[in-house]
Amino acid sequence: MSHDDQVRKLGKKFTRACHANFGPMLLAMHVKGFRGVPHLTLSFTSPITALSGLNGTGKSTIAQLAACAFRQPDGYALLRFYVAHFFPVSPADPHPFAADAEVHYTYATEGHSTPQQLTVKRAAKEWSGYKRQPQRATHYIGFTQFIPKVERRDMSVYGARTLELGETRQLQPQAAQHVARILGLPYDQLAFTDVRTTTKSSKLAMASRGGQTYSENHMGFGEGRVVYMVNTLETAPPKSLILLEEPETSLHGDAQVRLAQYLVDVANRRGHQIILTTHSAAILGQFGRESVVYLRRTPENGVTATHGLSTYQIDSHLQREGRIPDGITICVEDAFARCLTTWIFRTTDPDLLSGCTFLEIGGGQEIPGAVKLLRNAKRRTVGLSDGDMPHDGAGGVITLPGSLPPEKEVFFHPAVKDYFARAPFNVDITETLAGVADHHNYAKVIADRLMLDPTAIASDACRAYVEAHESADFFSLTDYVRSEVGDRR
Structure with missing residues (x-):
């Protein structure tokens, strides 16, 4: 059976008979008030969940709290994990959690239609809520499992x-x-x-x-760690919970790929639920999209979980600087088309914007040729033509919203005219642009009148235009881009 078949098989086993195949596995966690994770709701939609994200987004905190979700089976050699094991109060760390900290667990139960729920929270000086937890062998494989x-x-x-x-x-x-x-x-x-x-x-x-x-x-560290890791996964009781901290450490790229393929295999064979933290695109690329969760901080100092990102998108988030060679190339006519596309993606599907490289081709008639050339070079490419040069999606090229050039669609939209008519601009767009023959100069003419930069005017106009629409108005565009570049893992 191919690896892709193994991935599909794992997904079907979870969907069709979750409890029967994997036992009382974790289906969700709501975390509140813990170190690095002020609040977060996270769903587990696959027997394998890979937590990725920048440093400090709470990946280890989530894995540690997941380890505290179960009682070890009666008579099992390993002691169970408690929240206090991972979050001790000490003079060095007097407040590793808030006074109202809690973690709410949701478990698969027989039939999967009535999940079990319980909450572990701080009561006076002790944690309470453990007694009703289901039994499940739990192994936490951190960096100390193998230290030379x-x-x-x-x-x-x-x-x-x-x-x-x-x-x-x-x-x-x-x-x-x-x-x-x-x-x-x-x-x-x-x-x-x-x-x-x-x-x-x-x-x-x-x-x-x-x-x-x-x-x-x-x-070597990588060799020894794999020996201990695999031995644990093969000797643990069937349908165990396995927590892995950055299993790619000290492994070269090919070994990381084969390790991830092994994790899919062992979850299929032995019914384990595996939760791992990782920064490795090589590992993430071997899992189904339902297995990938990207954690990021929000301005409110919380943490959000985004499910199902592609590898190139996570690469973009993790690397932040430089061009991501395996991302998407979007061919547009000019800077204004790029600005409009960026606001459409940012507002409608911000993760689609991750990993994008824009190329301004200079003319709508050249876009199909550019797309073909880049695709022949194995580049994941889509072309977006202006509305006055319509394309039906054939050959990787589709048209931006509207039937006119994007400058005309945007600046003469009622919401945009109203935006600039109000303070602090107080500009009548229709009057200002009445004598401008070339629509490519619209932003510059308005900017000159307001003594602002044309780029800022274009951005404000595109934002007002996009925000005046429902997200669903742009779904056909974003869905087309996703389908053309391949919804790959």
Whole structure:
């Protein structure tokens, strides 16, 4: 089965029988008053949820609070997670949460039509609300799951001369195969060996390849972390909750891709719900759009969650500077057409604007040729012609709103004329432009009269024009652009 088929299969299993396939998984969280997350509502619409966003947007906070959503199964070896484990009060951090902090969880239940809901909140000096939580094995795999023992002054390194080897347990064959595939290394075998000195005991990951055997003390950080990560995912009880903090750390690009493909595979096979934080476009690109959540801060100091962004859009948000080579190229006639398109996207579908590169072609008749040339160069390209040069969408070119050049459509729109007629402008647009033969000069003529920059006049006019419309008036344009560039993961 291809990876794309695996992604589709995972989505169908969630949609058709969520509880039966994945147990009492998290469906939603509402977080209020925690470090880095003043308020946020987040839905989980896939068994895999990848949280991405700039540093400081609360990705780790969400993952940690998700780890506190369940009780460990009775008799399970691991202790359960509590909010206080991740948000301790101390002299260094006296207020890691607000007085009214709480997290509201929604779980899948039998039949999926009546989800279970409960709230964990601060009551006096303790957190309450845990008792009714469903049981589910939960594993939080942060950066401490594998730290090279040489950096921890571990007894297996600094007590090496007195080290004694004990029982060796081979990794499950399937787990060893997945580790080898992710890392691209031809292992003969992988195992964990008990080790001890006269006073301490521990375990070591062991690997054999090319006739040589070595312990994790001689593994790189990426290699060792993948061994421990895959072992956990393969040995945890079926339908566990797995939290992964930036699993791409210390892995090269191809290994990141194969790791993400493995996560889709193991969620399908074992029914795990996997929530991970990541900055890796290589990883995000291997998931379905329903698995991708982008977190961003709002001016009100809250955090919002946007679902289903494309990889190039998240790249644009994360990188912010420079041109994103895998984004969308929008071919327009001139700067005014670019301004109008920008306001349409910003108002109607702001995430579509992310990753866009605009090219001003100079003439509407040249736009189809430019689109064809760029598409032949494997560039994701759409052309938007002015209204006086209509296109029906064939060849990647469609027409901007209206049947006239955009300057005429915009400046003579009643809402725009009213905007400039009011203070502080007090300009009659019809009178001012009556003797202007070339519509390309409209913004400059108005700007000269007002002693302002033409770019500012164009922007104000386009904004007033777009805001005078319903968002639905522009859906055909934005839907066309999305369909033409491919709604890719």
